[in-house]
Amino acid sequence: MEIHQLKTFVAVAREGSITRASERLCLSQPAVSAHVKAMEDMLGITLFERTARGMSLTGDGQRILIKAEHTLDTHRDLIDEATRLKGHLAGRLRLGAGGRSSAASIGRLLWELSEHHPDVEVTIQHGTSLDTLNGILHGELDAGFYNEATEPDVDLATIEVSRFGIDLAAPVGLIDPSQPVNWQALGEYPWIFPTTSLCCGQVAENLFRTHGFRPRRIMSIDRESVTRTLLAGGIGVGLLHADTAREAQLCGDVDIVCEAQKTVRVMFAHLASRGQDPLLKAVGSILRSGPVW
Known part of the structure; x- marks a missing residue:
């Protein structure tokens, strides 16, 4: 049994799909299927149940997975030791x-x-x-x-x-910097930030929770340059990294509402x-x- 067959088996087990495993391993789907079949033929057991939803480990397959992962760890340790010796x-x-x-x-x-x-x-x-x-x-x-x-x-x-900071920014003229922030009023505008981002998503949720509101609409944008363009175009309010927000403010593109998060590591x-x-x-x-x- 070859190491690459074990790696393929583990990838299929983790992904639950021949297609996703082939993408992860940069192999063709027939090659991935061939590796799995070769292991099953050599071991004489069925490792996966083929279903419409993908590949599901059998009971035997689950036990083999534990051994396969241990073998791959040992193989990696061997390579590391050889590297030390060299x-x-x-x-x-x-x-x-x-x-x-x-x-x-x-x-x-x-x-x-x-x-x-x-x-x-x-x-x-x-x-x-x-x-x-x-x-x-x-x-x-x-x-x-x-x-x-x-x-x-x-x-x-x-x-x-x-480390960096995060600011809440708005289109120029949308807020009056001399007045306290009206969070309920800001909640009427679309909020622009990457909801899939660990830091920005959490910063936004902290603001909503702290000030007792939730925007009527959230636009999930994962490119800061796009967020900056939307803010400059008056589309809504949003989160920018502090240095980007200050540069945009100097260019007359946005106003900074407040510091949303002082430090993100x-x-x-x-x-x-x-x-x-x-x-x-x-x-x-x-x-x-x-x-x-």
Whole structure:
């Protein structure tokens, strides 16, 4: 039985779908199906029930999954040990870049790895902070950057790499800066922010809860440049990162209503159980050596 067959089996088990597993593994669907069938033929048992909803593990399959994941962990440990013995870092590092990841930190990390560990291949997957966290927790990413909304998951080891603030902004002339904020009146306008964002979504909910209102309409926009354009066009009120809001204010595009969140931390994270991974230890050392902005 080949390691790549075990990896395919675990991917299908986690995704519950040949199609999603093939996308995750960058393999064709026939290849994924062939790997699963080869394992079933070799083991002499049925691992999955094929249904209209996808692939569901049988009882035997569930027991094999535990052993397969343990075998893959052991295989990774073997590779790590061989790397230590060779005295240099090599391999693939899958990084997630979620939310407003620190471009400076990512750039410095890539430069350091390229300069001092040229045999490390880095791939970066962009998405939301939630995408990055789920990718790390499910083993689809080795590590990643995300915007912290709550206390870090206990299964994660984290490093703060930067921080930023969030402002509530409105079209020019919509509010009177000399008067207290009328939250009920603001609730009549569309609110623009990325509802899928861990930090912005939570900041917005905190504002609604604190001031006892809820907007009649929420527009979920995950691109800050689009949010800024909509605000400048008078479409509604919305959340912008503090530096973007202040730049837009200087340009006469928006007025700042208030500071919605003083500090949001950008974190680097990986599974705590992989704390001794040589490559992740090297990455952590690089990030800790730089300043937190």
